[in-house]
Each structure stands twice: as structure tokens, then as C-alpha cells.
Amino acid sequence: MLAVCEKHVELYKELDAYIEELKGKKGILINVLHKAQELFGWLPQEVQDHVAKKLNIPSSVVYGVVTFYNFFSTKPKGKxxxxxxxxxxxxxxxxxxxxxxxxxxxxxxxxxxxxxxxxxxxxxxxxxxxxxxxxxxxxxxxxxxxxxxxxxxxxxxxxxxxx
Missing domain, CATH: 3.40.30.10 (Glutaredoxin)
Known part of the structure; x- marks a missing residue:
């Protein structure tokens, strides 16, 4: 689980701002996931759930996209x-x-x-x-x-x- 710390709060704020910029456009999920992975370094379940909630789509849809494309990672990676x-x-x-x-x-x-x-x-x-x-x-x-x-x-x- 991601520790709730000031850094993560800031990362979530940045992700939310990015989502707001794209809201209303079609097919934004992959762009949002790229941004989330850029910010967090990987896509843990907590981040996937956050994206699903913000985009008002089921977590299973987000998980399906994350696990389908090999450029997304569900495991941490080194700097x-x-x-x-x-x-x-x-x-x-x-x-x-x-x-x-x-x-x-x-x-x-x-x-x-x-x-x-x-x-x-x-x-x-x-x-x-x-x-x-x-x-x-x-x-x-x-x-x-x-x-x-x-x-x-x-x-x-x-x-x-x-x-």
C-alpha cells in the first residue's frame, strides 16, 4: 500500500488537475494512466482505484487496460x-x-x-x-x-x- 504522505498527496493533486484538463474528451484513460505512472513510477491498485473513481468508470476497466498494455507496470521500478x-x-x-x-x-x-x-x-x-x-x-x-x-x-x- 502507498503510504499517505505529503508527497503522495501532492502527486494525487497533480493527477487530479491533469484529469480535470482532459475531462469531457473521449478516450482519456490511457493518457491518464500514463500520467499516473509518470508521477508515481508505477500503478498500484490504490492509484488505479483513484483513476477509476475520478473518471467514473469501474476499477475492473482500469485494471484491464493496465494489465493489457506492457508499458504499464503494477510493480514498483527503480529510478x-x-x-x-x-x-x-x-x-x-x-x-x-x-x-x-x-x-x-x-x-x-x-x-x-x-x-x-x-x-x-x-x-x-x-x-x-x-x-x-x-x-x-x-x-x-x-x-x-x-x-x-x-x-x-x-x-x-x-x-x-x-x-
Whole structure:
């Protein structure tokens, strides 16, 4: 459950203001869910229920949309999401060892968030950069190619001081 704290109260206010801006327009649910995930980092049941109430739709409809689209998450993710391509080209060139090193260095299982909330590690099917295999994406824009397990500590270090 999300703790009721000042930060969450502010996030709900911001979400409500966004919903008010869109009210009356058709098909706003996905936009509202994107905004909610941007604000909270994920879509816990409490947030889904809040969206349903504000949009006057059943929670089951919101849940159905959240679980249908893979870009929505019902689990917390780290501030820095590390995505390791496990597609064929990357796997053949050692992506499994890179993944293992990230998990060991951070002390987490796949898709689990570090205790400080800074990192989560996710295996993905393809990042579209086969010529640079194996590839790692941190966040939405920091791409690393031809990654070896020995490069992992240096990559992590770049993001340790954030947040």
C-alpha cells in the first residue's frame, strides 16, 4: 500500500488537475494512466482505484487496460531502470553474463527494486541495436553497446549519486 504522505498527496493533486484538463474528451484513460505512472513510477491498485473513481468508470476497466498494455507496470521500478537485451544477437554475445553481473552487483533479482529505490534490472526481448550486442539501456536514453560483465560496475557508478 502507498503510504499517505505529503508527497503522495501532492502527486494525487497533480493527477487530479491533469484529469480535470482532459475531462469531457473521449478516450482519456490511457493518457491518464500514463500520467499516473509518470508521477508515481508505477500503478498500484490504490492509484488505479483513484483513476477509476475520478473518471467514473469501474476499477475492473482500469485494471484491464493496465494489465493489457506492457508499458504499464503494477510493480514498483527503480529510478534507474536497467534494461538488458536478451534477444538472440545479444544473448549469443554474452547478455546473460551481463545480466547476472548487474543482478549480483545490485543484490537484487530480476525486476526487483534495490533497497534505496535507485535501480531495477529488467531483461527485454530487443532494443533494436543488434550490431552493438550485447546492449544495455539505462532509463530511456542512455544506451551502452558491446557491454561486458566487467563494464557493469562502471555503468552503475554513473547513476549511484542520483536521487
Amino acid at each position: 534507474n531502470q536497467i534494461k538488458i537485451c536478451l534477444g538472440t544477437a545479444c544473448y549469443v554475445k554474452g547478455a546473460d553474463r551481463v545480466m547476472e553481473r548487474f543482478l549480483n552487483e545490485l543484490g537484487v533479482e530480476e525486476s526487483e527494486v534495490t533497497k534505496d529505490g535507485k535501480f531495477s534490472v529488467h531483461g527485454v526481448r530487443c532494443l533494436g541495436a543488434c550490431s552493438m550486442a550485447p546492449v544495455v539501456l539505462v532509463g530511456e536514453k542512455d544506451f551502452y553497446g558491446k557491454v561486458t560483465p566487467d563494464m557493469v560496475p562502471g555503468i552503475i557508478k554513473k547513476y549511484k549519486g542520483e536521487g
